[in-house]
Amino acid sequence: MTLWFETALLDHGWTDRVRLTLAGGRIERVEVGVDPAQEDERHFAALPGLPNLHSHAFQRAMAGLTEVRGASNDDFWSWRELMYRSVSKIGPDQCAAIATLAYAEMLETGFTRVGEFHYLHHAPDGSRYDDIAEMSGAIAAAAETAGIGLTLLPVFYAHGGFGGQAPGAAQARFINSVDGFADLVERSRAKLVQDGVIGIAPHSLRAVTPEELGALLPIANGGPVHIHIAEQVKEVEDCIAWSGRRPVRWLLDAAPVDARWTLVHATHVDAGEVTDIAARGAVAGLCPITEANLGDGLFPAGDFLDRGGAIGVGSDSNVRIDAAEELRLLEYGQRLTLRGRNRLASAARPSTGARLFDAALRGGGQSLGVETGLAAGRPADIVSLDRDDPAFEGRSGDALIDSWIFASRRPIDCVWRAGVKQVERGRHRHRDAIEARYRTALRDLLA
Template sequence: MNRLFARNALLPEGWRKDVLIEWDANGTIVRAEAGAALPSGEQVVAQIVEYALPGMINLHSHSFQRALGGRTEKAGDAVGNLKDSFWTWRDLMYRFARNITPEHIEAIAAQLFSECLRHGYTSMCEFHYVQRAPDGAMYPRPAETAERVIAAARLAGIGITMLPVLYSYSGFGESALKPEQKRFKTDPQDVLRVIEALEPLRDAQTEVGVAPHSLRAASVAQINEVLLTLPGDRPVHIHIAEQKQEVQQSLDWSGRRPVQWLLDQVDVNERWCLVHATHLMRDEVDLMAQSGAVAGLCPTTEANLGDGLFPLEDFLAAGGRFGIGSDSHISQSAVEELRWLEYGQRLQHQRRNIAVSAEQRNVGDFLWQGALQGGAQASGRPVGALAPGRRADVIVLDDQHPNLYGLALDEVLGSFVFCGNDNLVKDVMVGGRWVVRNQQHVAQQAIAARFKQTLAELREFR
């Protein structure tokens, strides 16, 4: 039996002292007991740590965009009212995606995943839409690029939920795709073929769901067609109401806002993750919360692209569930996402300490536990808690760092999330296997070398 003894561990019910965690050969927790005695004699323990937390779930990732980070931060030449926005950024991203190969996709994903692990993520939900060759043809293996991302996850040692994307149109009303979108084109049968091809790869570390890209890119009829075949327990993710222009286009076409249209036409429930959902009316907030769907929030990307601020306070008051993702990966830090989720609300409402509940008044604890629960739900995997039946995904904090010196237990997560910019994640275990030690990924140098070579090759296509 594999064992870890934590002087302090974050269990589902909160911080507890002297916690013995045991997991089986498959990487599943079989025991997480507070108030335990330190094993002695023949009952050896693998490691004794001061602070152990469940690893965070990154519920929204476009891994290939990691290689684009920092390369879009130059203002374009605005003509008239055409200012830099999500839409001008998207044009740059399309040009970047034009020349990327499956080998590049794997190398970039491995680099991203190793970085995410070092910053406290132990699971990824990959919203995967680069599925065709540069000329628009399907690869001989229809799941070629998705398999590459899964291979990268296995190399890095991170859990993954692969979400092949349904992407048929360029806008509301089934507008034809633009030439620069030809690598993303899929219809329901394409997506179902990819899902079928990925079935042998499903295991304790890998799940497969689906992602209609958005109501701009997939029709309700197509979404329902895919859902008729997809097993009922698989996760479903969708971009929605990210931009005001998108909302207006939906109104012009259907007379309804995107979230209203989706909830009216599709059975949205706990298996769904509505990504961004930035621009909502109050009735949409309440209906979305009532559906049981998770709000997939990506504050660093939403800020970087000028999307706006999610109505978190109203959503939480309505009983809504949330998780976090790093989306375009201009940050790979779970702490930064949670920090800016709260700070955005403080700036908007000009108050402090907003993400709390009647039962949990500590913002750091509320955010971490809430994002764990929502992220686990959105991933469709047994993660997000140090509890029997869940994966042995554990992050260990650096108890020697000054930011954690002399703190009461109910201050630890507040300091971790809100104090300073040092990475306090020291060691990381995924599925019972240590993949980060002393802030270094076990394959960091080899992965980084391959990533650098990929960057060099891609920059030849400028």
């Protein structure tokens, strides 16, 4: 298959009249400055597909159901109680149906790979399925049906608070021993297809003990390691009360954090922690839509990028799935806090959108253990912009990315994942069937 684009974002920058030859799910050859051949499928502008480094797919079913204030102070912790109640009935079939819709929506907005931070392991009553990786299999099947790339991150969860506190009844579906988790990871690995990647995810410092964290790392076997950290002020305060140190500082002191690691959220960090995360080469996994929805706070992204830090974005709770909006809100949050414009641009990369996109592409690929970008030998994960969107009129180069992120309303035309066109005219090729299955699952769960 050959695709011809009027312009494409390659590793070295925007290039006109580009032909991509695809074979075996990868880009076999890149030709530049060429006219279209008769057999070429022709399009306007090509971007690499973005990685979505942090998702809890099952939470897509909650979207819009937690926007009513209760009697008590409404914050992350009250939202978490609602989330726990929402998982009480989800089985493998419903999980697959919900995840498939979430993954189709990710593709429609330009995400081509997802990091699934998967902790819904057991039956609703907390008992083990005969296959401990039953729910992992549902996630893998959903990714295959939707056609999105999958980095599966089985979550280790053992405790309800810092210092090895006993888990609550609502957390029973998440809990494993270290040995049980090792079995879960290996059985989950067998569920993956095509270019699936497996890593591990200690849920958070409040859910694992130091001894357990040390025992988990060999299970990763060189793969990605993700952890929630410093998302909430209370979490920071509780960690200080337990250990005398802030959570990010404790982790950097106690664990071999390096480029394999993704610190998800890391919202509440001090200047020294910002510097040290960047120096270790770890990725800051930012989820601006969810962080805004939950009232988490704001990561100092500008300072981190200026120190050479790696970032990526994720859709987390999937309350709203939109790759461009994650990047837009990341920048707008900085503007509101710092009271200035184009806060995440730089002298070397004055286009805010281009710097954000490039950072999220590289950091997301690092986080999920895959190569990204449009080059020979890389996965054929390609997004084409819709020339009919008036936001692109008269634009070229980085102005196309700025207009996609900050001005466009219907930017995506087609999306290829591993060389297969999953989205055409902005709509997933199986959306009708995926939606119907999702509706059935929601009717059962919400009855």
